Amino acid sequence: MQIRSIVKEPLLHFLALGAALFLFFHFSGGGSGPASSRIVITPGQIEYFAASYAKTWQRAPSDAELKALIDDWVREEIAVREAMAGGLDRDDIVVRRRLRQKFEFVVEDIAEVAPPTDQELQTWLNAHADAFRIEPGAAFRQVYFSRERRGAEAEADARAALARLAKAGSDARIEHLGDPIMLPQEVPLARRSDIARVFGQDFAERIESIAPGSWAGPVESGYGLHLVLIRERVAAKVPELAAIRPAVERELTAERRRRQLAAMYERLLAKYTVLVEKRDDAKSASGTSTGGAR
Amino acid sequence: MKHAKSMKKASRSAALAFAVVLLASGCSDPAADDKAQPAAAAAASAASAPAAVAPVPVTQTVEQLEAAVPDNPLKEAYFGETHVHTSYSLDAFIGGARLTPDDAYKFAQGKDVTIQGQTHNIKKPLDWTAVSDHAEFIGEMYSTQVAGAKGGDNPMLEELRGLKNVDEQRAWFLKYVINNMRGANPGHPPFYAGPETTRSAWKDVQLKAVRDNYQPGKFTTLAGFEWTASNNAGNMHRNVIFRDLTVPDLPLSALDTNDEEKLWAWMTEQEKKGSKLLAIPHNSNGSKGYMFESVDNAGKPLTAEYAKLRSHFERLIEMMQIKGNSEVHRKFWPADEFAEFENGDSVATFSGRSFKKENFVRWAVTKGLDYQAKLGANPYQLGFIGGTDNHNGAPGDVVEDNYIGSHGPADGTLKDRREGEIDGWIKGKDSNPGSLSGVWASKNTRAAIWDAMAARESFVTSGTRIKVRFFAGADLPGRPADPRALVEQGYQSGVPMGGTISGAAKSPAFTVWASKDPDGANLDRIQIIKGWVNAKGEPQDKVIDVVWSGERKPAKNGKLPAVGNTVDLQKATYTNAIGSPELMGYWTDPAFDPKQHSIYYVRVLEIPTPRFTTYDAVRNKLPLLPGVAATVQERAWTSPIWYRPLF
Numbered sequence: 001m002q003i004r005s006i007v008k009e010p011l012l013h014f015l016a017l018g019a020a021l022f023l024f025f026h027f028s029g030g031g032s033g034p035a036s037s038r039i040v041i042t043p044g045q046i047e048y049f050a051a052s053y054a055k056t057w058q059r060a061p062s063d064a065e066l067k068a069l070i071d072d073w074v075r076e077e078i079a080v081r082e083a084m085a086g087g088l089d090r091d092d093i094v095v096r097r098r099l100r101q102k103f104e105f106v107v108e109d110i111a112e113v114a115p116p117t118d119q120e121l122q123t124w125l126n127a128h129a130d131a132f133r134i135e136p137g138a139a140f141r142q143v144y145f146s147r148e149r150r151g152a153e154a155e156a157d158a159r160a161a162l163a164r165l166a167k168a169g170s171d172a173r174i175e176h177l178g179d180p181i182m183l184p185q186e187v188p189l190a191r192r193s194d195i196a197r198v199f200g201q202d203f204a205e206r207i208e209s210i211a212p213g214s215w216a217g218p219v220e221s222g223y224g225l226h227l228v229l230i231r232e233r234v235a236a237k238v239p240e241l242a243a244i245r246p247a248v249e250r251e252l253t254a255e256r257r258r259r260q261l262a263a264m265y266e267r268l269l270a271k272y273t274v275l276v277e278k279r280d281d282a283k284s285a286s287g288t289s290t291g292g293a294r
Numbered sequence: 295m296k297h298a299k300s301m302k303k304a305s306r307s308a309a310l311a312f313a314v315v316l317l318a319s320g321c322s323d324p325a326a327d328d329k330a331q332p333a334a335a336a337a338a339s340a341a342s343a344p345a346a347v348a349p350v351p352v353t354q355t356v357e358q359l360e361a362a363v364p365d366n367p368l369k370e371a372y373f374g375e376t377h378v379h380t381s382y383s384l385d386a387f388i389g390g391a392r393l394t395p396d397d398a399y400k401f402a403q404g405k406d407v408t409i410q411g412q413t414h415n416i417k418k419p420l421d422w423t424a425v426s427d428h429a430e431f432i433g434e435m436y437s438t439q440v441a442g443a444k445g446g447d448n449p450m451l452e453e454l455r456g457l458k459n460v461d462e463q464r465a466w467f468l469k470y471v472i473n474n475m476r477g478a479n480p481g482h483p484p485f486y487a488g489p490e491t492t493r494s495a496w497k498d499v500q501l502k503a504v505r506d507n508y509q510p511g512k513f514t515t516l517a518g519f520e521w522t523a524s525n526n527a528g529n530m531h532r533n534v535i536f537r538d539l540t541v542p543d544l545p546l547s548a549l550d551t552n553d554e555e556k557l558w559a560w561m562t563e564q565e566k567k568g569s570k571l572l573a574i575p576h577n578s579n580g581s582k583g584y585m586f587e588s589v590d591n592a593g594k595p596l597t598a599e600y601a602k603l604r605s606h607f608e609r610l611i612e613m614m615q616i617k618g619n620s621e622v623h624r625k626f627w628p629a630d631e632f633a634e635f636e637n638g639d640s641v642a643t644f645s646g647r648s649f650k651k652e653n654f655v656r657w658a659v660t661k662g663l664d665y666q667a668k669l670g671a672n673p674y675q676l677g678f679i680g681g682t683d684n685h686n687g688a689p690g691d692v693v694e695d696n697y698i699g700s701h702g703p704a705d706g707t708l709k710d711r712r713e714g715e716i717d718g719w720i721k722g723k724d725s726n727p728g729s730l731s732g733v734w735a736s737k738n739t740r741a742a743i744w745d746a747m748a749a750r751e752s753f754v755t756s757g758t759r760i761k762v763r764f765f766a767g768a769d770l771p772g773r774p775a776d777p778r779a780l781v782e783q784g785y786q787s788g789v790p791m792g793g794t795i796s797g798a799a800k801s802p803a804f805t806v807w808a809s810k811d812p813d814g815a816n817l818d819r820i821q822i823i824k825g826w827v828n829a830k831g832e833p834q835d836k837v838i839d840v841v842w843s844g845e846r847k848p849a850k851n852g853k854l855p856a857v858g859n860t861v862d863l864q865k866a867t868y869t870n871a872i873g874s875p876e877l878m879g880y881w882t883d884p885a886f887d888p889k890q891h892s893i894y895y896v897r898v899l900e901i902p903t904p905r906f907t908t909y910d911a912v913r914n915k916l917p918l919l920p921g922v923a924a925t926v927q928e929r930a931w932t933s934p935i936w937y938r939p940l941f
Contacts, residue, residue, distance in 0.1 A: 094456045098447070105441040148843070148874050181876050182777040182809055193404075193419065200812030201418070222812040223875040246506075 039077050041070055049073065107264055116252050122241050124252045129238045132248070137234040138207065139189040141170075143178040145218065145225040150179070158218040158225045165215040170229055172215075181223060189232060199223075356508065360739045363511035368781050369734040369751075371761040372743060374422035375402065375689035376518070376574055376731055377533055377612060377681025381439060382495060383520075384431035385717075386685040388454075388467045389702025393687025394439075395425045395500050399507035399515055402689045409686045410706040414698060418759070418813065420690045420730075422514035422743050426533040426681075427500065429519040429545035431471070433492030434485060436499065443494065445487020460703045464717065472718075480549055492544055501539065510739045519545040521573075523552035529580040529647075530554055533612070533681070534561070537570035537744040553591055555600075561607050572748055574679060576612035578655060579620040579638065580647045580719070586658040586674060601671035610747060611655055611676040613754040613931055614729040615683040616700045617641055617720050621931060626651040630837050631853075632821075632899060635926065636756065640721040659934055660825035660833035663891035666938065667827075677750025677792045677933030678895070682728030692727040692757035694926075695866070697906040700727065708914055711907070723907055723922050730755045732762075732930070734790065750792025750933040753896075759811040760930040762820075764791040764896045770803040773880040780805050780878060791896070791932040797940030801886035806840055807878045808898040808930065816873025818843060818857040818899040818927060822881060825934075826892040837897075841879030843872065859902040861925045866904040866912035873901040888939060895934040899927045 049069040053061040061069065089095045116124070125132060143165070145158040158178075165172050174185055183198065196204035203221035210216045210230050218225035241248065354362075379386040380398045393407055401407045404419035427435075437445035438454065445451070450470065457463045470483040496519075504515040518535040532554065534545070546560045561571055578585040590600055613621055618638020626649075627633040642649045651657050655676070662674030684691055684700045691700070699705035705714060705722040714722045732753040733746040746752060753762050763781060767788025774780035784805055789795060795802050806820045819842035825835045839854045848854045860869045877898075886892075902925040904912075911918050918924050 094452045097456060098452060101441075146875070180776045182807065196418075196812075198812065202813070222810060222814065222870070 039074055041073070045073070046070065104261060107261055116249060116256075118241070121245065121248050121252060124255075125238065125241055125244075125248050128251070131251070132244055133236050133238050135192045136208065136236040137189050137191045138187075138195065138230055139232040140187050140207065141174060141185055141229045141231065142183070142187070143174050143185065143227040144181045144183060144223065145227075146179040146181070147224045154225055155218060158227060162215055162217060162227050165227060165229075170213060170215070170231070178227075179224075183223065189234065199226075356510065359510040360741070363737045363739055365736045367736065368778075368785065369736055369746075370738075371732045371753075372421035372514075372735050372738050373690070373755075373759055374420050374424070374514070374731045374733070374743070375681060376424050376516075376535060376679055377426050377520070377576060377615060377683050377728075378423070378687065378689040379427055379520075379683070379685045380425060380687035382427040382432050382435045382499060383685065384428065384435055384471055385467065386427075386687065386702065387435055387438065388463045389685055389704060390460075390463075390706075391685055391687050391702055395427065395503035395687075396506065398425050398687045398689050399423060399503055399513075401687065401691075403507070403513050407688065409688060409698060410702060412698060414688065414691075416688070416691060417693065417696055419513070421738055422516065422733075423689045424516035424518040424533070424535050425500065425503065425689070426518045426520040426535075428522045429547035430480075430522055430549050431483070431486075432495035432500070432519075432545070433487065433489065434483065436491045436495035437485070437487050440494070440499075443487075444491055445485065448485040448487070450483070450485040480552060482549060489544065496543075496545055501541065505539065508740070511737065514738050514740055514743050516740060516744060517541050521546055521548055521557055523548040523554065523557075525552055525584065529577045529582075530575070530584055531577065532557060532573040532575050532608075534571055534573050535744065535747070537748075538740055540568045540570070542567070542569065555591055558603050558607050562603075570744070570748075571607070572609050572744075573607045574610050574612055574681075575608060576615060576681060576683070577617055577620065578611065578653050578658065579618050579623070579649065580641050581653050582647050583650050583652060586652055586661065596665060596669070596673055598669040598671040601665055601669055601673035604673040605671070605675045609675075609677055609750055610679040610752060610933075611658070612681045612729075613655060613678045614726075614756060615681050616716070616725050616728045617683065618724075618726070619756070620653070620655045622654055622656050623649055623651075625649065626654065627656070627835075632837075632897070632927065632929070634923075635929070636726045638720050638724050638726075640715070640724045641719060644718050644720070656823070656825065656835060657833050659893055659895075660827060660835060661831075663825065663893060663936075664827040664831040664833075666936075667891050668831075672936075675750075675936065677747075677752050678754045678931050679733075679747065679752050680729035680731040680754035684728060690730055692730055694727060694757065694904065694906040694928075695909045697727045697909070700725070708910055708916075711910060712916070712919060723919050727757055727906060730757055730759070732760075734763075751790050753791065753930055753932045755930040756926075756928045758814045758900065758928045758930075760808060760817070760898055760900065760928075762806070762808040762896060762898050762930045762932055764804070764806050764932040764935065765789065766793075766795055766802045766804045766894065766935045768795065768798040768800070768802045770805060772803070774805055774878070777807050777876070777878055780807050789935060791935060794936040794938055796938050798886075798888055798937070800888075801883040802937070804840075804881045804883075804894060804935075805879070806881070806896055807876070808896075809876045810874075810900070815868060815900045815903045815928065816843065816870045816875055817877050818873055818901050819854065820877050820879055821897045821899070823895050823897060824883065824885075824892060825894075826890055836885075838881065840881045841877045843874035843877065843901075857899075857901050859925060861902055861904055861908075863904075863908065863918065863924055864912070866909045868901070868903050870901075890937075891939065892937045893934040894937070896930075896932040898930040900929065902927050 046066070050061055050066060053065065053069060083089060143161065145154045147154045150157055161177055187195070192204050200222040203219060203226070206219050207228055207230065210228055212230040212233055215227055215229045217227040219228050378398055379391065380393050380395050381387045381391045382395060390410055393401065393409070397407055401416055402420040402423040404416060406413050406415050437443045437448065438451050440446070454466055457466055501517055504517045507513065508515045516535050517539060518533055521532045521534060523530040542564050546557060551557065557573065561573065564571055575585060589595055613619070614636065618641050619636040622630055622633040623637050624634040641647055658674045659676055662672040666672040682690065682692060682700065685702060686700060699711055701716045703710070704716045705711045705725065711722040716722060716725055732755060733743055734751045735742040735746040763784065765780070765784030765788040769787040771783055771787065774783055784790060804822060806822070808817055808820050810817050820840050822838045822840050823835060824838065825833060828834055839848070842854055843857060846855045858872045860871055905923055905926045907919055907922050908924045
């Protein structure tokens with residue numbers, strides 16, 4: 001736990017550890033880091049070479065083969081140190097990308113150390129309620145009038161029926177009204193997207209402005225005209241945290257990683273002076289900024 | 295100066311190394327509980343009414359959530375997708391796809407995603423989806439994309455990650471992958487880091503996304519993969535789809551075997567271990583004659599055993615996708631006035647994939663009758679299902695006026711869609727957004743959706759949300775009074791699409807009903823297509839108009855006048871002033887022969903609407919492309935109903 005809380009601040013520790021190791025190498029004059037002239041192969045490494053070999057070839061390497069593996073590694077180590085000392089890594093796009101990728105992975109992984117608490121998740125949910133909101137819903141009745149069947153009369157027919165329905169009230173019998181179609185006349189409480197699946201998106205949107213309890217319309221859908229009675233309406237709502245905890249945690253963790261990365265760059269940027277030089281042909285101004293280039 | 299610089303480097307890399315060690319020493323995430331899922335939405339779906347609002351959410355197991363979704367005995371049409379590739383398909387990754395399987399399921403549910411730098415939304419979410427990444431290289435893609443994965447530092451993958459330019463990517467792909475796949479002994483590319491990477495991709499990426507995104511009653515995810523055999527560049531691909539999460543440790547890839555008979559043997563093994571799975575062939579139009587051969591892979595004539603095994607697993611075929619419509623081609627069906635639809639002619643100009651009548655679905659399902667008669671078993675008893683083959687990780691991205699291409703940079707820009715080509719397959723202007731699957735299921739759960747597919751109670755649309763019912767039976771009580779009676783009588787006294795009628799003294803009755811896309815165009819007509827074979831075993835067919843909009847009268851030769859066309863090509867708009875929102879029909883076959891094996895399937899046509907190329911042209915103030923249809927009649931096809939004589 002102690003270590004975890006310290007590790008929460010990655011940048012500080014990169015810098016502190018970097019400084020400590022720098023001092024150590026500087027004064028010990030040795031070690032086996034990239035700048036040293038010693039190359040040390042530990043028994044652990046040798047074991048690793050042998051194990052990788054065995055994995056590929058299904059047998060342990062002979063002494064000669066093991067020696068060849070060590071020799072090869074020594075060559076690789078020399079090549080890497082010399083190449084880096086000569087700055088060969090600097091202009092290589094693949095090396096640079098890989099270093100950046102590794103660097104960002106490490107920072108992201110450290111950000112993950114502590115799982116968010118319930119309190120943090122609740123705060124996140126409150127702040128991002130829209131992303132988790134359950135859609136509004138409605139229960140309604142509808143009577144359909146076909147434009148194809150009734151042509152120009154469809155609208156007038158619908159209005160005439162509306163006048164009768166207004167008198168008959170919300171429980172009026174509607175089975176024999178309007179035109180036959182596969183659409184249900186009674187729709188139990190349904191989410192907006194499910195209403196849209198059956199009646200179309202425009203219709204689902206239009207009935208949201210109808211006041212519950214009385215017949216209204218005609219409302220246009222892709223099929224034709226409808227008289228509509230809203231029986232019940234349920235407002236959009238945000239579910240309890242317990243019901244959607246894994247989803248909230250996923251989102252929060254992802255966001256934390258992004259922020260951690262951004263914050264780290266922000267602070268590292270402060271160490272640097274970034275100079276964007278003016279292009280010869282550029283007319284617009286550019287200049288010096290300290291920690292300000294974005 | 296030099297000294298200071300290198301020492302600074304030393305300290306940085308040491309710090310990184312330390313951080314890595316700390317991580318390794320025991321800071322792990324709590325493992326997620328596989329079984330528990332939020333009850334985000336258990337929904338009711340009574341008799342084609344929209345689903346009811348979820349009860350109070352509590353944490354329940356998947357099984358409890360599934361059981362809580364009510365059954366609708368009259369079934370509902372659920373729209374979905376069986377064929378989509380994400381960044382875990384190597385060719386898609388090369389094309390710039392960065393949406394993962396999880397992102398693909400999110401897109402299907404209506405979340406915004408970024409494709410080739412553009413924000414994109416499906417607009418109308420799907421009800422279900424099966425992501426079907428190419429099984430061959432998911433391990434390689436795991437190494438490429440997952441931080442710290444084994445093999446991720448392979449120089450070839452480093453090279454791949456560094457490629458920005460499309461031509462370089464194509465060259466890389468051709469060098470390491472394509473040439474390898476089309477050889478006689480395809481193998482993993484040299485950067486493969488071993489089967490554990492494949493296992494990680496399958497379990498930690500593919501199956502995890504399937505698990506995480508399943509919301510019984512609201513959105514169904516099905517586990518699947520594509521087995522991608524292309525012997526001599528002939529397309530033998532199959533999408534394998536599982537009923538539940540009883541799945542093998544690893545998918546089967548064309549590197550394990552490129553012989554479809556061995557694929558079925560593997561599927562038999564999986565069944566013995568408790569999996570339920572089916573295979574969907576696709577793009578038979580580009581199969582170079584291999585998809586429906588008269589001999590097996592040893593060169594022997596097909597046997598009853600072969601036919602039974604094949605039709606046990608291959609219950610459906612993908613009717614249409616980005617690389618063309620495989621129902622029919624106008625060249626081979628000149629008598630079918632609607633055969634000219636997304637024929638994808640340029641498919642025939644690549645890799646020697648010349649078109650043959652024997653590669654088309656209508657030919658195959660009709661030819662199957664000949665085998666049924668002669669062998670007592672039908673290798674091609676195929677229901678119809680849809681899919682896109684989208685390589686952007688965007689399942690069901692099929693709407694013409696919302697189309698941004700399907701294959702990354704190959705058709706991601708206006709210029710490429712008008713002038714380019716989708717690598718080695720088809721010209722951009724000749725491709726189309728692909729088709730959608732519809733299944734009639736009692737509820738939106740994995741089991742119900744998969745069972746509907748296995749029963750072939752499925753239909754396909756060319757992208758719109760047409761719903762279509764089709765029943766047949768000798769005992770149907772005559773012309774139904776209304777659509778509800780049609781459905782009730784259909785289930786009670788007949789068989790639905792995908793079913794078989796055995797023996798009848800006179801023609802069975804056929805009932806059809808179709809409803810328009812509630813956000814789309816009206817319907818022109820419903821047709822029944824009848825197929826049979828002649829004495830020589832050659833497929834024959836006839837297209838019958840059963841019911842149509844308006845007051846049109848067929849001419850003396852039986853031809854129904856066209857519905858008309860309201861499309862304004864200057865504005866890329868249409869109106870629903872013509873056509874019907876809903877059509878219902880009843881038909882008996884005057885040429886019915888009780889002794890003749892026959893099939894019947896339904897085709898529903900919409901009124902003409904603008905094609906994606908027309909939307910592209912109008913929005914960008916460019917001329918329409920010569921030789922490319924400016925309008926299309928979107929359509930739906932049902933699975934056939936088979937008639938089998940009793941003797």
